[in-house]
Amino acid sequence: MKVEEILREKLQRIEDVINGKEPDRVPILGATAVWHGAYAGYTTHEVLFDYGKCKSAWLKVARDFEFDTFTVIPGLEGMIYVVAFLKQPDISASARFILGSTHLALMDVFTKWPGYELDKNAHPQFIGKEIMKSNEYDQLIEDPLNFINRVAMTRINKKLSNPGSAEYNSALAKFGVELAKFGAFMADVSAELAKLGYPTVPMAWSYAPLDLIGDFLRDIKNVVMDLYRIGDKVKQAIDAVKPLVVESAMISAPPKEVRKQVFGTEIVECFFPLHLNEYLNPKLYNEFYWPSLNEVFKEVVALGLTPFVLFEGKHDAHLETLKEAPKGKVVGVFEKTDPRKVREVLGDRIILVSGPPNSLLISGTPQKVEDFMKKLLEDCKAGGMMIWPGVDGGISRDAKPENVKAMIDAVKKYGKY
């Protein structure tokens, strides 16, 4: 088969599932931050800070394993930058993740990196910090974009602490340069992947409004306490930032006219990693988290995008609420909720994504992986599903290659329709 046909076949699988049809077999969406580097013999520091090494490791995995897509996200949560730079859409769209290089350019206080704050082979980590005080909600509510730029950005980034200073201007220029390098790198890898028969499904960026406040402004622990103490203020803040995350989706999606031509597909996924979902009890979830998130889902679907949602942790207690989401339009990756339970409660209302947990890919054997996959596919593949290996955060640095291979073989064996 020609490379273009292989690429088309892989893309078709994903399109079919998203369009509610059963494809020839279940597609496998590989994703990782550093596993490709470990596989190619690099430290996490090397693979995160050296695009040449990252690219060669990325392509090595693409050649050695048969995923349907294989995505490397060499960064950490950075949605606040997409929002802050909304007025400059090309910068904004490429600023979705905090990269090693942009961390060094701006010295954000959220993240820690191998070779700098951490050991060379450690995984980079988003730790977070309180940026906005509880008595500053009114400023955020009054003009969120202004507050995020004038106040939050100067506190998030040590190098932007003094607006107008030489250090400030230089840091922003450096940040722009690093984003351009990253954009060129991703475009380059995408073209190389296409030569190997790997499609790239375009992604747009949005977020749960309350997570934007929790992750980047108040910190997780503080925003939880705010819900008990000053819930009305939080609600107003959610309403204030909601239009910003919708606008983010709008500006980061490739325009309709070019989608087919550039990516070979009309489908654009819109990424939503959920963070507070597992933390909140149903009362808080239903009052603060879900209504605004579902409104964003609806707006994103109206834009012609497909929400691609990581339901981190256990989502069991909140599954019923997904009946209110746009039917058959939302892709859900469930980290710790049994996919059988998702099927039972939601049927085909949600486009199901599941996969082996990293504990199995790390500590299991190929036989155990095959057994797991056989059962998963037999129980859940009817009606269409996708596999996201290392369902808890993408493939771990320590996943054993033979187990990843066994996972792919099992999908080929038991994932056919």
Add this chain to the structure above:
Amino acid sequence: MSLREEFVKALADLEEAKVLEITKKRIESKEDPFTILEDIRRATEIVGKRFEEGRYFVSDLIMTGEILKQVMELVRPLLGERKAESKGKVLIGSVEGDVHDIGKNIVIALLEAEGFEVIDLGVDQPPEAFVEAIKKHNPQVVGLSGLLTEAIESMKRTVDAIREAGLRDKVKIIVGGGRTSEEVRAYTGADEWADDAAVGVRKIKALVGVE
């Protein structure tokens, strides 16, 4: 309802303002601070139970920890040199390569409220740090915490180091964090595992032999 019962109920129901108000009243009335500690323990047990029953979630544990912190700030100065009888000693830390600590800190808050002595090693602690601390503090239980999937290998290395130092029989080990499972327990060679804080506290109590 007596003031004591009111206090336990308000704390278990996470009524922050009411708990603090009653605490101040009890302190003003010169009540024995150890009675307050006893009530904190009772309320914390109710919180843990509600969590396991699926009525409380992580948000509720975070709020519990926050209220406990404020109550303890009021009560601690009254305790002086006297010490409550310790239920047991627990050494806990996030393993090498992992700098997350929300889960670990919730566990510590709950354990202390239940009357345990806790030694917090902090985050990103190499195996040797656990070994040294076991020798120094002689804990009954060692808690290895981590959020990352990469923490699993670190937990295994830490258990191995404890074994190699000849200390494995002296301590019970529990691995904890969102990505732990029975599979991870077996792989790391720990005695127990917990992917949420309340279950972790219950299992630590069982390991120590306190019900």
